[in-house]
Amino acid sequence: MAVVVVLDIDETLREQHSLTIEVRSDDAGMPVAVAAIRRTLLRLEATGAAGEPVGPAFVSTPITLPGAQLLVIDFGPLPAEHVLAIPELLVQQLRDAGVRDALVSVARRGPSRDIEEFGASARAYLRGPLGAPFGDAPCRLPPPLLDVALDWLHAERAPADELSAVVLGVRVPLTADAAGSATAAVLSTLPTATAVTLLSGDLTNRLVAATVGGYHEVLPAAAFTVAPPHADPADLAGPMHRLRDRLRAHSGLLAWAGVNAEPDSRRVTTPQWSQRLPSDGKPVTRRPGVEMLANELIPDAMWYQILSAGHLDRLGGLPPGATPLPGRRAELTVGDAEQWLPGNPDALAVLARGRELLAGCLVDEAQAWQMTADRIRNATG
Known part of the structure; x- marks a missing residue:
């Protein structure tokens, strides 16, 4: 050659x-x-x-x-x-x-089309403590959420599943032993707002993906996704419970986290939460992105959430049904996982109940912009 x-x-x-x-x-x-x-x-x-x-x-x-x-x-x-x-x-x-x-x-484009062909998915969203100047956590590379992602990915994947990484749309094979060091090296050289997605298997039997990135030094973020191929959404309840168990085991590293059922598998390669319509397609109050405010606000109600001290302060203490966790954190599960699945007749009712319980941590778009501007001004002024 x-x-x-x-x-x-x-x-x-x-x-x-x-x-x-x-x-x-x-x-x-x-x-x-x-x-x-x-x-x-x-x-x-x-x-x-x-x-x-x-x-x-x-x-x-x-x-x-x-x-x-x-x-x-x-x-x-x-x-x-x-x-x-x-x-x-x-x-x-x-x-x-x-x-x-x-x-x-x-560079060859990655498997985005193959990913999007999966239907409903179980997804976890994770936010680490904010780094300077927006918070007190040290700015670390690789971010601690990478260890959480690898722990979950290796537990969820089948032993024979191959691993690969999607970086800037390029998919490259990885060995299980090299996945952590290779991803850490990529995150240390990528533009700050870029993410790396780790995939298990060849996308023919199910989707298992862990995405780590965001503004990974200052606003560390991750998302984990499981989706069966063209299966009944009821198959997602098991993965939702496993995601909850994994987040609970790592709660000390999290400023906020949530587990939900999503109607599709879009946006798997970004760790950011995005607005979804309820199963009946009716408009809902728009929920803004609150990444820079993750230690006080939540993006929306979900089946399961981990809340930290800032959330509990805004709520005036533990919300009904919440359980304390170490480090002034708490966990809250609203209803059964099955009730949150796309098409379930209880989906709107449990969403409304979750929003009621966590109303103190929900703001509209104007409030989010104002709070974000205030935090930037206080951090840089």
């Missing part, structure tokens, strides 16, 4: 002005070579329409995956003739660095 570049730059330019380059090689010199490629790309310069110097808008730090390196490039105002010359530049850079065998291509 030689240095082979199969970038279809021309086609990419017709669709978009950015791309993710994947360099695959087992050569030990790859990290140094890709770092040199990045420096060269950053130095690319041309003359703009007004005579000003222009270059790429963004070139990411190299992202190391098993057997591969990724570079995310936004060409910005760089003229097409300069962009079209990049494949030849990459070949020369790799050869100059002494790399003899490498395959350079536009």
